[in-house]
Amino acid sequence: MSILRIKKSVYDNLRSHGEETYPHECCGVLVGSADVRGWAVAYAVRAANIRKDSPQNRYAIDPLELVKILREARVCNLEIAGFYHSHPDHPALWSQTDLAEAHWLGCSYLITEVVDGHAAVTNSFLLSGTREEDKHFVSESIEILD
Secondary structure, eight states: OOEEEEEHHHHHHHHHHHHHHTTSOOEEEEEEEEETTEEEEEEEEEEOOOOOSOTTTOOOOOHHHHHHHHHHHHHTTOEEEEEEEEEETSOSSOOHHHHHTOOOTTOEEEEEEEETTEEEEEEEEEEESSSGGGOEEEEEEEEEEO
8 A cells, every 4th residue: 555655744734724724625746756665755846726616526737837846846856746735624535536636656646625615534545556547546555754
């Protein structure tokens, strides 16, 4: 089973992001490095949710912002480890829309349930598969580091 390792300060910050954007979904990018156990997140970058049609239950990150984050990560010899977003008043489980709009195979997708403006459960899922046609989410453990 894959493990997403993340510093407590980074974990707390992305959960706070969900509280701040409630009742809309927040979103951001996880930056880190991979090893045989999974991803080790070095930091997270908050991103603007550019969805205008239904930001309370959908998110999108501007592709230009994503390229900028990727370039900055590579300067530090890091890469995009995954993405995070919140589910306002909805469980921290992936939806069919989340799966349909996930395209970074091998990356982690962290979801925080935000209930009445307060972060509750946070879960992580690894986007597995070899190509778009067979992609699927697999639950992964979260290890919070001091």
